[in-house]
Amino acid sequence: AQSVSQHNHHVILSEAASLELGCNYSYGGTVNLFWYVQYPGQHLQLLLKYFSGDPLVKGIKGFEAEFIKSKFSFNLRKPSVQWSDTAEYFCAVSLTGGGNKLTFGTGTQLKVEL
Amino acid sequence: GAGVSQSPSNKVTEKGKDVELRCDPISGHTALYWYRQSLGQGLEFLIYFQGNSAPDKSGLPSDRFSAERTGGSVSTLTIQRTQQEDSAVYLCASSLALGGNQPQHFGDGTRLSIL
Numbered sequence: 399a400q401s402v403s404q405h406n407h408h409v410i411l412s413e414a415a416s417l418e419l420g421c422n423y424s425y426g427g428t429v430n431l432f433w434y435v436q437y438p439g440q441h442l443q444l445l446l447k448y449f450s451g452d453p454l455v456k457g458i459k460g461f462e463a464e465f466i467k468s469k470f471s472f473n474l475r476k477p478s479v480q481w482s483d484t485a486e487y488f489c490a491v492s493l494t495g496g497g498n499k500l501t502f503g504t505g506t507q508l509k510v511e512l
Numbered sequence: 513g514a515g516v517s518q519s520p521s522n523k524v525t526e527k528g529k530d531v532e533l534r535c536d537p538i539s540g541h542t543a544l545y546w547y548r549q550s551l552g553q554g555l556e557f558l559i560y561f562q563g564n565s566a567p568d569k570s571g572l573p574s575d576r577f578s579a580e581r582t583g584g585s586v587s588t589l590t591i592q593r594t595q596q597e598d599s600a601v602y603l604c605a606s607s608l609a610l611g612g613n614q615p616q617h618f619g620d621g622t623r624l625s626i627l
Binding site: 430432434440441442443444447449488490498499500501502503504505 | 515516543545547554555556557560568570571603605607613614615616617618619620621
């Protein structure tokens with residue numbers, strides 16, 4: 399069965415610091431990759447997605463992620479975080495032709511301090 | 513426009529009781545999904561519906577769990593004879609179609625607590 403690993407469970411950064419959250423998946427087939435964010439008290443929202451083409455994808459609010467097929471990774475990055483980026487971040491994978499059901503990582507709780 | 517709507521937002525019930533959770537997807541979205549978010553298990557897929565096709569029930573944890581989708585729109589997730597391990601946030605999502613390139617839009621969830 400496919401699985402998704404997020405190695406950082408809790409991350410604390412100061413404003414303006416750079417962010418990189420790791421995501422690795424275990425599946426050798428063709429996958430679709432997503433990062434979702436859940437701000438405090440809000441529902442899950444899509445940050446960005448990768449289906450095909452350019453492995454560097456840009457999402458909302460200055461986030462980007464790079465798909466490295468050889469490493470089965472899809473790490474999330476942001477050059478300079480803001481206090482408002484405090485949230486929980488989830489990496490998710492679906493299989494092409496697999497009905498679009500998402501397998502999620504365990505999430506990374508990001509706290510940005512002023 | 514309106515997003516995915518779930519009700520109730522919170523539900524507290526006694527062990528052994530049945531509960532029904534409701535999801536109203538975004539208008540025009542043909543695919544509907546249920547997930548569960550719990551402390552020990554993270555976010556888990558439960559079931560999805562696509563149009564008139566048979567649902568994929570592969571994520572349902574036991575036969576106490578069932579779901580239906582009437583008229584291709586509203587869905588109800590039913591848990592019979594609830595157990596304490598059923599306590600979780602139940603999330604519903606919808607997408608335009610079933611293809612892997614269709615992002616899913618999530619509701620606010622129903623927080624279920626079993627006493």
